[in-house]
Amino acid sequence: MSAARVGVVTFPGTLDDQDAARAVRLVGAQAVPLWHADHDLKGVDAVFLPGGFSYGDYLRCGAISRFAPLMDELVPAAKAGLPVLGTCNGFQILCEAHLLPGALTRNASLHYICRDQKLRIEQTATPWTNAFAPGQEIVLPIKHGEGRYVADADTLAELEANGQVVVRYLGNPNGSLNDIAGIRNAAGNVVGLMPHPEHAVEELVGAPSTDGLGFFTSILKNLVDA
Amino acid sequence: MARVIVDVMLKPEILDPQGQAIARALPRLGFSGVSAVRQGKRFEVELDGPADEAALAEVRKMAETLLANTVIEDYSVRVEG
Numbered sequence: 001m002s003a004a005r006v007g008v009v010t011f012p013g014t015l016d017d018q019d020a021a022r023a024v025r026l027v028g029a030q031a032v033p034l035w036h037a038d039h040d041l042k043g044v045d046a047v048f049l050p051g052g053f054s055y056g057d058y059l060r061c062g063a064i065s066r067f068a069p070l071m072d073e074l075v076p077a078a079k080a081g082l083p084v085l086g087t088c089n090g091f092q093i094l095c096e097a098h099l100l101p102g103a104l105t106r107n108a109s110l111h112y113i114c115r116d117q118k119l120r121i122e123q124t125a126t127p128w129t130n131a132f133a134p135g136q137e138i139v140l141p142i143k144h145g146e147g148r149y150v151a152d153a154d155t156l157a158e159l160e161a162n163g164q165v166v167v168r169y170l171g172n173p174n175g176s177l178n179d180i181a182g183i184r185n186a187a188g189n190v191v192g193l194m195p196h197p198e199h200a201v202e203e204l205v206g207a208p209s210t211d212g213l214g215f216f217t218s219i220l221k222n223l224v225d226a
Numbered sequence: 227m228a229r230v231i232v233d234v235m236l237k238p239e240i241l242d243p244q245g246q247a248i249a250r251a252l253p254r255l256g257f258s259g260v261s262a263v264r265q266g267k268r269f270e271v272e273l274d275g276p277a278d279e280a281a282l283a284e285v286r287k288m289a290e291t292l293l294a295n296t297v298i299e300d301y302s303v304r305v306e307g
Contacts, residue, residue: 060295067292096295103298105236110243150240150298175241 003030004223007044009074009090011036011065015052016087020198024048027216029223036068041077045223046127051088051143051196061104061146062092071097083127083219084190088144091182091192100185100192101159102151108175112145116208117195118170119181123163126184127222128191131214138211140195142173147194149176149183159183167193228277229306230285234294235266269293270306277305 006024008031010017021031032044036054041047055064065071071093078084078099086094094100107113116139121132132138151159156177159165167182174194182193197212236242242264249263271288273281285303294301 059292063292063295095297098297101297103295105240105298106243108241108243110247148241152239175243 003028004046004220005030005032005042005044006219007032007034007041007047009034009036009047009049009070011052011054011068013053013056014050014089016050016196016198017052019196020048020050020087023198023201023212023216026201027213027220029216029220034070036065036070039069039073041070041073041082046083046085046219047074047078048198049084049086049090049093050198051090054089054093057089057146060092060096061089062094062096065089065093066096075099078185078190081187081189083222085128085215085219086190086192087196087198088147088194091194092146094190094192099190100183101155102149102183104146104194105148105150106146107144107148107173112143113147113173114143115141115173117142117173117181119195120168120170121166121214122168123166123184125163126166126188126191126218128215128218129166131218131221137170138214139200139209140197140212141199141208142195144174144194147174147176149178149180149194151177162186166191167195228273228275228281230271230273230277230282231304231306232269232271232285232289232293232301233266233304234269234289234299234301235264237298237300240298267293 008021024031092104121136169179184191197215200207200212245264289301
């Protein structure tokens with residue numbers, strides 16, 4: 001059986017792609033580097049959009065990345081059901097690309113926040129969170145200046161009613177509405193969150209937990225079972 | 227040649243902590259009588275030709291596509307001069 005192939009996208013200014021690729025390999029999947037300037041998804045089974053400061057966060061976080069050539073391929077593929085996970089800047093890009101509703105804005109405190117954050121998994125019916133138990137509490141690192149999730153009242157109500165809130169903060173660090181740390185699209189295949197599962201997969205590097213592994217074992221299980 | 231101004235502001239219902247920080251700083255600097263400040267972005271778009279209706283429609287499209295995120299921001303377009 002050939003290994004599940006998870007694409008990891010690199011934009012100019014992406015920082016977390018190597019950690020993401022390492023986490024993908026750690027659970028036994030194959031990490032496939034994807035380059036922002038290529039019109040090529042290389043036939044991957046899923047895509048990880050890592051964090052960083054793509055295109056320098058110019059204009060708005062993710063606003064320029066959304067128009068990268070690779071996104072011309074990724075947007076229709078995601079709409080057709082390809083599992084996509086965006087963390088931090090990846091989440092911002094998914095919102096700017098309108099693959100996820102709402103937007104990420106400046107932290108209410110105006111401070112850049114870098115700390116270990118308690119979270120609760122609210123939704124396990126996604127290809128990226130099915131290895132968790134509903135309501136499971138985990139700890140992941142967060143590191144962002146613009147992570148305050150906002151959406152209009154109707155969108156928020158819809159997210160809550162449809163079970164699209166995937167991860168919630170326990171102790172809101174940035175002023176996100178409804179303590180939202182991560183959401184999924186209506187179909188469930190696209191997930192975005194501000195915390196960093198790829199930084200919490202090995203104790204050796206001083207991670208606060210290995211809770212991030214669940215996101216990677218989830219996608220592997222999902223691809224192998226498919 | 228014409229210059230078109232695009233102003234982009236957070237929608238009124240979106241919290242603007244930067245504007246709030248500025249409003250809080252003003253009294254410390256001796257400026258009184260300010261009840262609120264909201265911060266936005268101004269783009270000066272230089273056109274090769276005149277700012278006719280077709281060109282303005284194009285600028286509005288630019289604003290909609292890139293300059294503003296209409297999920298959280300409103301924009302307005304006007305010709306300078």
